[in-house]
Amino acid sequence: MKTRTAATATRRSGGNRQARALLVLPRFKAREILVPTDFSAAARRALKYAQPLARRCDARLTLLHVVAPEKYEADYGYGPVVRQCANKEQVIAATKRLQSIGRSANECPHGAARVVRCGEAGEEIIRAARELRSDLIVLAESSATLSALKSVADRIVGEAPCAVLVVRKDGAELTKPRS
Numbered sequence: 001m002k003t004r005t006a007a008t009a010t011r012r013s014g015g016n017r018q019a020r021a022l023l024v025l026p027r028f029k030a031r032e033i034l035v036p037t038d039f040s041a042a043a044r045r046a047l048k049y050a051q052p053l054a055r056r057c058d059a060r061l062t063l064l065h066v067v068a069p070e071k072y073e074a075d076y077g078y079g080p081v082v083r084q085c086a087n088k089e090q091v092i093a094a095t096k097r098l099q100s101i102g103r104s105a106n107e108c109p110h111g112a113a114r115v116v117r118c119g120e121a122g123e124e125i126i127r128a129a130r131e132l133r134s135d136l137i138v139l140a141e142s143s144a145t146l147s148a149l150k151s152v153a154d155r156i157v158g159e160a161p162c163a164v165l166v167v168r169k170d171g172a173e174l175t176k177p178r179s
Helices: 006-013 017-024 041-057 088-105 121-132 147-159
Strands: 032-036 060-067 070-075 080-085 112-118 136-140 163-168 171-175
Touching (some): 032 041, 032 121, 041 060, 041 136, 041 163, 060 121, 088 112, 121 136, 121 147
Parallel strands (some): 032 060, 060 112
Antiparallel strands (some): 163 171
């Protein structure tokens, strides 16, 4: 179920960015906002949407980055087994990048938590939203997104336990969870 998009709100308000944010927000109350990031320009745009929402709703912001696991095949005598483990260098690098991004997000009333997980991106984002009891996921989607990544965004929108604000280059769209 979709609500009015920010692009539609912008056309109605004459293109005023501040009016766009105000039209999406009034009927929404959040305590926990999850912002998955891959450190791209689109993800920074999503964070720029999330910060004023967190301030206005007096919500806590959680920045999440998912590191893809390293997969290898092992044979323990009963057939090949595909094992997965986290690449420690990638986890450390992601933690440092989240620290630097999080400094600007600390302006929010309850600050910003930073979480790095290892696994499949869509699955880990949904799991984190459930564990943190997030009220909103602010997710970036760029026009240059590959079809595989676009399906991750579609999966998150379809399976998320909370509302999802998909931030695109031309605006944002709020989708409510299916009940």
